[in-house]
Amino acid sequence: MPIRLDNVAIAVRDLEAAIAFFTDLGLTELGRGEVSGEWADTAVGLDGNHVRLAMLQTPDGHGRLELFEYVHPVAIETEPTQPHEIGMHRVAFAVDDLDEALAIAARHGCHPLRGVARYEDAYLLTYVRGPSGILVMLAQELQPG
Secondary structure, eight states, X not given: OOOOOOOXXXXXXXXXXXXXXXXXXXXXXXXXXXXXXXXXXXXXXXXXXXXXXXXXXXXXXXXXXXEEEEEESOOOOOOOOOTTOSSOOOEEEEOSOHHHHHHHHHHTTOOBSSOOEXXXXXXXXXXXXXXXXXXXXXXXXXXXX
């Protein structure tokens, strides 16, 4: 049976702020919509499920991110995910220029958790706390030589 990853979905407090953050990083907005009704209740397993959503895509066309904000029921606030917690962890993006990506993130009030790390001679990488507390890894592949 063939299988492929279609998208990663993330619930956010403020859909517009999350869209602005990820599109500034270089993702493209594919579309927006609202989802509700009996079919959505059944698929999600939540009565009265109603969300506003946006689908974003990476420039290479392979990765998609679905951002959604609950209209009903009221979203449940939780503590931001910590790097060592079990469960949904983070979304990672390869970038050509980590300094530029960090400058964009900073314009949205998002900064590295600790700093920028160098993994051998392969990558510069960091985690930032994005909108709604989302952990976002940014990684720049280093060119040999």
